[in-house]
Amino acid sequence: MKTIILEGKPIAEAIRRDVAERAGALRDSGRPVALAIVLAGEDPASRIYSKSILKAADRVGVDARLVEIPADGGREDVGGSIRALSEDEDVSGIIVQQPLPDWVPATVVEEIAPWKDVDGATDASMGRLFSGRDAFAPATALGVVEMLAGSRTPIESSHVAIVGRSAVVGRPLAALLLRKCDRGNATVTVCHSRTRDLAAHTRAADVVVAAMGSPEAVRGEMVGEGAVVIDVGVNRVEDPESEKGYRIVGDVAFEEMLGRAAAVTPVPGGVGRLTTAILLRNAVVAAESAAERAR
Ligand SMILES: NC(=O)c1ccc[n+]([C@@H]2O[C@H](COP(=O)([O-])OP(=O)(O)OC[C@H]3O[C@@H](n4cnc5c(N)ncnc54)[C@H](OP(=O)(O)O)[C@@H]3O)[C@@H](O)[C@H]2O)c1
Incomplete structure (x- = not known):
């Protein structure tokens, strides 16, 4: 039997083209996609991943920014920052980099508003997913x-x-x-x-x-x-x-x-x-839903 090798690249490229087109339409309508990446502490792998998301976002016209919370911050800082981003109408999607440092409780991700949870990290998203409703995954x-x-x-x-x-x-x-x-x-x-x-x-x-x-x-x-x-x-x-x-x-x-x-x-x-292309597509979906709700 001939085994087909399933490469991710062509699929990722097709997703990126779709994301770029939809992000462009949102920008033209005055409701651009805005992704916030929360990085608490100094995990080197998380920092590299954050940078790669920023770079990929830039390539498809998605506005992404890094929200850094240094190790001398506390639970309140991380929870408070996520809550503020959840309430900020100019932010369409939030991801909180994992693993979280020891001084941040894992439950802090629950501060992400479900409609901005583009990484499907909250219990609310997981619950919706398992009950068969639309949810970010x-x-x-x-x-x-x-x-x-x-x-x-x-x-x-x-x-x-x-x-x-x-x-x-x-x-x-x-x-x-x-x-x-x-x-x-x-x-x-x-x-x-x-x-x-x-x-x-x-x-x-x-x-x-x-x-x-x-x-x-x-x-x-x-x-x-x-x-x-x-x-x-x-x-x-x-x-x-x-x-x-x-x-x-x-x-x-x-x-x-x-x-x-x-x-x-x-x-x-x-x-x-x-992974990154899909994350950005989720951010576009969140921005499209926000635009729809505002109409
Ligand atoms: N972007 C990406 O490509 C991406 C993203 C995320 C993860 N990953 C990779 O995917 C892999 C899994 O990640 P994860 O975060 O899901 O890992 P994880 O949290 O460590 O979970 C591993 C799961 O595999 C099960 N398992 C481990 N050894 C097994 C064995 N010998 N037989 C049967 N089950 C076994 C574990 O069972 P128990 O529950 O019983 O312990 C657990 O459910 C890792 O290599 C990770 O690097 C890749």
Whole structure:
């Protein structure tokens, strides 16, 4: 069997074109998209991610700004800043960078107004998502759906096995795939570290999504012939032969999928490529809804 490699780049480019067009229309109507990125503390990876969002936003004409709260701030500062952004009519979307530092309680994200929660971070968004209503969902979970739709993989009536039950990937993805809509109506199995005979679940699935954070844990024999395999994992593994001393691998043993799976996403270059574009699209949706409400 020839295995198709599902690259994220062309799908991300199509999303960016759509975002640029819609952001332009909003700007022309005097209601531009304005995304606030809240960065509390000094996590270097969060800082790099924030910068990449700012750069990507600039490329598609979305006005994004970084709201930095230094480590000597306190709970009130972070909560108060988010509340102020939620009340600011000129801000259409808010993301709060995770992981939060120790001095900020995780519940601070609940200060984000649900209609501005473009990262799907609040309990309100998660609750709406699970009850089948319209809601913002985390960009990575949406990226998996986008990858399946973009590659014309049937979702409706397919059996999707998700390995991982985190609040940012596995759980929201299960809710998205269960929706009664075009890109939903799947039969979903959610697996985790206590699942008995994981391979029995993944082998029975039409689509396997690995979101475990465990390098190359999904082996060839765990996947049925002709399945579509989506790898969300991003793991650093030591590699003395590489210049940096490490390389990035997914949660799927990529080489073992070739000739067995119908399609597989690479890491890097797969689902991860879609995250920022989808986040910006969520920001556009939030701005469009705000414009609609103001009419
Ligand atoms: N933009 C992106 O591309 C993007 C964004 C987010 C995350 N990621 C990547 O996606 C991966 C998952 O991230 P996450 O935040 O969801 O991780 P997480 O919070 O650590 O959750 C991992 C999940 O996988 C399950 N799991 C771990 N090892 C397992 C095993 N051997 N068998 C079965 N289940 C297992 C865990 O089970 P328990 O619940 O039982 O512990 C947990 O539910 C990571 O590699 C991360 O870097 C990528």
